[in-house]
Amino acid sequence: MPTPTGLSDEIIDALRKARSVVVLTGAGVSAESGVPTFRGQEGLWRNYNPQELATPEAFNKDPTLVWEWYDWRRGLIAPLEPNPAHLAIAELEKRSPSFLLITQNIDGLHKKGGSKQMLELHGNIWNVRCVAEGNVTENHDVPLQNIPPMCSCGAMLRPHIVWFGESLDPHILHQSLQAIEACDFLIVAGTSAVVQPSASFPIMARERGATVLEVNMEPTPISSVVNSSLFGKAGELLPQLVASLG
Numbered sequence: 001m002p003t004p005t006g007l008s009d010e011i012i013d014a015l016r017k018a019r020s021v022v023v024l025t026g027a028g029v030s031a032e033s034g035v036p037t038f039r040g041q042e043g044l045w046r047n048y049n050p051q052e053l054a055t056p057e058a059f060n061k062d063p064t065l066v067w068e069w070y071d072w073r074r075g076l077i078a079p080l081e082p083n084p085a086h087l088a089i090a091e092l093e094k095r096s097p098s099f100l101l102i103t104q105n106i107d108g109l110h111k112k113g114g115s116k117q118m119l120e121l122h123g124n125i126w127n128v129r130c131v132a133e134g135n136v137t138e139n140h141d142v143p144l145q146n147i148p149p150m151c152s153c154g155a156m157l158r159p160h161i162v163w164f165g166e167s168l169d170p171h172i173l174h175q176s177l178q179a180i181e182a183c184d185f186l187i188v189a190g191t192s193a194v195v196q197p198s199a200s201f202p203i204m205a206r207e208r209g210a211t212v213l214e215v216n217m218e219p220t221p222i223s224s225v226v227n228s229s230l231f232g233k234a235g236e237l238l239p240q241l242v243a244s245l246g
């Protein structure tokens, strides 16, 4: 397998020697599996901008509309399989003395691809939460039997997903920050790096002295911060990167 163009021996060596590796992923890592990216054109549903639907205000105003959007997305995602990017990340986990995957993705494909040490920063599309009691359960119905789905207590269920303006799970955020502060190599793959707080993770890791490598189709706001950027498909570059470790 060829070494990715633009990847220096120094970066490969730093990854080989790293004691603690963190990978931060975004929607671009699932794009080659067929999951529409959040900000790409193919993610549009009935001409709604996802940023208008992924808010507590949108859900409070029209839970049926928001659930119809999620029902559509669950139907899209259900038959999809992990791609070589997911598999390369799972392989890197096996080779690293200490490893954490922090994903912004809600599609569950990393787990399907074999990743184990993993935090889902923005939740999971297959989990639902009771709006009254707050308890989280798995729901794999495709399509949903009722929209909106209801809890046995009589209250409505909502997707267990972090929407704009909502706080991340403090425990997951704390664990993520600890790993970012302790890592010596961070790979940031397939994210536009505009959503906080995860957009700050590469900056924090750089400030702590970690080597930061970006993998994306195009430059992002963090391209000027990282040690190196590889531009191309994550499903091609990440397997090449892992293979180059020998």
Ligand code: BJW
Pocket (backbone or CB within 6 Å): 025, 026, 027, 028, 029, 031, 032, 037, 038, 039, 040, 054, 104, 105, 106, 122, 161, 162, 163, 164, 165, 166, 167, 168, 189, 190, 191, 192, 193, 194, 195, 196, 197, 215, 216, 217, 218, 220, 232, 233, 234, 235
């Ligand atoms: C490929 C590829 C291939 C394609 N190979 N690459 C500080 C300043 C300003 C604002 C804020 C701030 N702190 C908080 C905020 C507000 C807000 C925020 O960040 N807004 C910004 C947009 C400005 N953040 C929040 O509200 C967060 N909450 C929070 O911080 O609470 C405290 C607080 C609140 C308010 C104010 C201050 C503090 C919560 C954020 C939750 C985000 N949730 C979402 C929606 C989930 C719903 C759902 O999906 O159903 O999560 S937003 C959406 O963006 C989704 C994603 O996980 C997330 C990141 O997107 P991602 O993954 O980067 O995808 P894309 O589509 O943007 O990019 C894809 C990339 O892949 C592109 O770069 C392509 O080039 C690339 N690509 N194919 C490699 N094959």
